[in-house]
Amino acid sequence: MCRVLAREISSHVGKAVCLEGFLHWKRDLGGIRFVLLRDRSGVVQVVVDRRFELPLAESSMRVVGRVVENPKAPGGYEVVAEDLEFYAKAVEPSPIEIPKEEWRASPETLLEYRYVSLRGEKARAPLKLQAALVRGFRSYLDAQGFTEIFTPKIVSAGAEGGSNLFGVDYFEHRAYLAQSPQLYKQIMVGVFERVYEVAPVFRAEQHATSRHLNEYLSLDVEMGFIRSEEDVMALEEELLRAMLEEARRSAEFEARLLEVEWPNTQEMPRLEHKEARRILREELGLAVGADLNEEAERALGAWAKERWGVDFLFVTKYPEAARPFYAYPEGDGLTRGFDLLFRGLEITSGGQRIHQHEVLVEQLRKKGHDPAQFAGYLEVFKYGMPPHGGFAIGAERLTQRLAGLPNVRYARAFPRDRHRLTP
Amino acid sequence: MCRVLAREISSHVGKAVCLEGFLHWKRDLGGIRFVLLRDRSGVVQVVVDRRFELPLAESSMRVVGRVVENPKAPGGYEVVAEDLEFYAKAVEPSPIEIPKEEWRASPETLLEYRYVSLRGEKARAPLKLQAALVRGFRSYLDAQGFTEIFTPKIVSAGAEGGSNLFGVDYFEHRAYLAQSPQLYKQIMVGVFERVYEVAPVFRAEQHATSRHLNEYLSLDVEMGFIRSEEDVMALEEELLRAMLEEARRSAEFEARLLEVEWPNTQEMPRLEHKEARRILREELGLAVGADLNEEAERALGAWAKERWGVDFLFVTKYPEAARPFYAYPEGDGLTRGFDLLFRGLEITSGGQRIHQHEVLVEQLRKKGHDPAQFAGYLEVFKYGMPPHGGFAIGAERLTQRLAGLPNVRYARAFPRDRHRLTP
Structure with a gap:
């Protein structure tokens, strides 16, 4: 007798099945006792008679029984x-109390007991x-000729110049944890042209x-032989559609449980940074700096939803002051760098990067x-790099x-x- | 005019194409000049006339030209x-010199200049x-109801007790880099039953x-509700078949280039540790300890190839002395732990783990x-864990x-x- 998952029992009515999982919840109604068994697919009600002793909740268990219809049971079926x-x-x-799903409990308590609250x-x-989402990320990129790469997380220096680094004792040397695979994914554009990495x-x-x-999961993409950052944004748009499609398809149950509102993926408009600042200042009355802070992002997200009905908004042509030295200069102090806001939260930074050695040297000096x-870093650019660009999606922020x-x-x-x- | 890859030119004979890539190699035969352009798919010969100046090798480039047949060109076609x-x-x-593929050069030189030698x-x-291989790993496990997990690499203590840890300065605390996601994947068996992780x-x-x-890439698997370590080995067998099948299918060109000999995946015999030691001692004349050293693994691999014609060999029922405290005890000082040798190299350690709180406490004391x-660690086992087991495959060793x-x-x-x- 093969194991059946909780979600599958409706197709076994009248038959004997074996279920495995955890004692999610129990109730004693005097004459009759109910148990909810939880497995990876969901929960199922089990009717248990007096012969059996019931241990504490969360005990791991196996039930052999017969599936019957019961309109009062969760899902309409139960196992005797x-x-x-x-x-x-x-x-x-x-x-x-796991069945209570105490989302409003203190985050500290939920996280402290994460090994069981999860x-x-x-x-x-x-x-x-x-x-x-991550599966959709990889499968879309695989189909577009990208190669998955695995780059070192122990590095000798920071990608952006050195702040916010965790130090590591690497034998007798000082090393750091990688803030980003930036340089490595750029090197790998010289090798495979189109690369991605899924890593902390x-x-x-x-x-x-x-x-x-x-510590977070970064979904990194870098591609060579682009015309401009427009190619990079066009890729990210298609990629996000594929990721959301995969989530919709294969995590349907979970999405329903979480009451996910699927975002508008039809349109992801571009708004130039300068224009975004003007809107924030003149229409929304917010004072903003070169980089958009949390409040500005939220306001802009709400504005775009209200005005255009969109959930995703690209803010483009970031000023040099708000970007690292390797951002491709566009003239007028601007770059080909962009951010992507999802419902008012920055989930991506990206852009075209400088591929010419001499321009990099110049930009470093300018900064x-x-x-x-x-x-x-410069060494890598001595040997001919193609025009390239990329981005990183913060997996947890997108999920959140x-x-x-x-x-x-x-x-x-x-x-x-x-x-x-x-x- | 769309970009065409080097590997696709045979289907564009007589047509104008655009190619992008790197100047792999050039030769001047007086009247005529040849260039090899390398892109992510391979190399293609380009005939270049005197109008064009040729820069140093590795420059990134674009060619527009016409595809012609030429039996003398690599692959039989070239672009004018x-x-x-x-x-x-x-x-x-x-x-x-990249086209020379100096595999016999000093590894230090090749690795020093990895950003270009690659x-x-x-x-x-x-x-x-x-x-x-990694794609095959994930897609097989996804199809078997596994969930991909992403666990922390910054941890407060080691999974195996504390040696071989890299220290990290985590604000005012001492932290470490994870040697293995062992505890976390066990916790996640309590959540999703079947989990995997691909991470450094x-x-x-x-x-x-x-x-x-x-620092290496660990392909980690853990599954709940098993009967014994046999279920875990059976899974790993099927998994390796799927991984090798995917590599064969989607990296055919690279496998040919590397002259890969595809291993025998039909049979992956089990050999008990005690019997392996006897063979090593009596048939192969090697003195061996509880853990098999490099020489013993190599000898055993050669023996299994010679005797049974196999490339993969499971060594099972490892003694407790050679296993961590959480290995499921089998009696007689043995465990339900196994190693998998691939062509005489250990690529996996795995086994059934202890799921009962009281047995864990006892084993800790015994050790x-x-x-x-x-x-x-123990805390997690207070709340009912199912019988479970798993393994980790070293991605680089398998690839090597x-x-x-x-x-x-x-x-x-x-x-x-x-x-x-x-x-």
């Missing part, structure tokens, strides 16, 4: 247990949604906000850097906004933040 | 250039092969051998550990053996070893 077996009984009551159907759903990045930022993580300090989570931490299995190193 | 454009000219000669067709091929792991091992890396030191590379470093884009932190 003929045999029950417990693989490992819980030895303490769970510190979190078992909740709603708690785990964003991670399933994220896995589907590390930022020693002091922030402790609902949108920052010190007040000593080119000698960037010798390792899609799932409507109050905090980006819930979009990561075991978040690391300013004060959290465990579990 | 009508227009040439260079996007970025190399400013220095490449330190490595451009060689043979140098990049193993990475393409690896990307295909970090080992501060002092070794500097041709088979060790201090001489203080359970209080493992409170964080498959591609016949002399050193595991060539199976990683930018290797980190005892003495190498750059590029």
